[in-house]
Amino acid sequence: GAVVSQHPSWVICKSGTSVKIECRSLDFQATTMFWYRQFPKQSLMLMATSNEGSKATYEQGVEKDKFLINHASLTLSTLTVTSAHPEDSSFYICSAPRASLQHTEAFFGQGTRLTVV
Amino acid sequence: AQTVTQSQPEMSVQEAETVTLSCTYDTSESDYYLFWYKQPPSRQMILVIRQEAYKQQNATENRFSVNFQKAAKSFSLKISDSQLGDAAMYFCAYRNFGNEKLTFGTGTRLTIIP
Numbered sequence: 001g002a003v004v005s006q007h008p009s010w011v012i013c014k015s016g017t018s019v020k021i022e023c024r025s026l027d028f029q030a031t032t033m034f035w036y037r038q039f040p041k042q043s044l045m046l047m048a049t050s051n052e053g054s055k056a057t058y059e060q061g062v063e064k065d066k067f068l069i070n071h072a073s074l075t076l077s078t079l080t081v082t083s084a085h086p087e088d089s090s091f092y093i094c095s096a097p098r099a100s101l102q103h104t105e106a107f108f109g110q111g112t113r114l115t116v117v
Numbered sequence: 118a119q120t121v122t123q124s125q126p127e128m129s130v131q132e133a134e135t136v137t138l139s140c141t142y143d144t145s146e147s148d149y150y151l152f153w154y155k156q157p158p159s160r161q162m163i164l165v166i167r168q169e170a171y172k173q174q175n176a177t178e179n180r181f182s183v184n185f186q187k188a189a190k191s192f193s194l195k196i197s198d199s200q201l202g203d204a205a206m207y208f209c210a211y212r213n214f215g216n217e218k219l220t221f222g223t224g225t226r227l228t229i230i231p
Contacts, residue, residue: 032217034217034218038160042224043221044162044208046218046219093162095162097217106217106219110159111160111161
């Protein structure tokens with residue numbers, strides 16, 4: 001079963017409103033989570049690193065005031081798209097690394113398709 | 118910064134045949150990890166195979182194997198006995214040792230011909 005749950009799977013919102021996307025690690029704690037954006041038929045672009053208990057680290061070119069990230073607990077990170085506009089329409093994916101004895105593996109949420117109308 | 122390049126936007130293969138997807142990367146690091154991820158139409162990212170750069174032996178996972186050429190910075194994925202369920206986007210990805218950030222290639226769309 002899924003070890004990282006992302007909600008909602010899709011959302012349609014009006015231009016100018018804000019949308020919150022949740023990413024939960026289900027059976028492990030994640031001090032770090034990652035948020036990616038994927039345009040149609042394109043690759044995943046890292047937007048930011050979500051750090052539990054501290055500020056997120058944003059990649060170059062990503063507006064931190066537009067994409068608010070909160071990592072309030074060891075199992076939950078949220079991405080809020082503020083004052084959304086049609087150009088923010090995209091597929092957003094979160095991931096959380098889970099460590100085992102041998103290695104660390106990234107687990108991905110199911111993704112959220114955001115459509116801003 | 119690290120970069121990952123997949124030069125094949127689309128590939129197709131006959132069912133039960135073998136196909137190889139190409140990936141090259143650029144890094145100045147000596148310790149890192151390489152991955153192939155599969156993204157089916159559901160958009161769920163699924164790990165196919167991983168390779169630690171310090172290991173000379175190529176990773177294999179059932180029908181999936183890689184050809185890792187560290188000096189050439191090449192990391193191709195071979196899928197043997199292709200099945201209809203293998204149809205998906207395949208992304209090559211890079212990760213530095215000690216860092217959880219993934220850098221993805223642009224992807225290869227694989228079509229399986231029945």
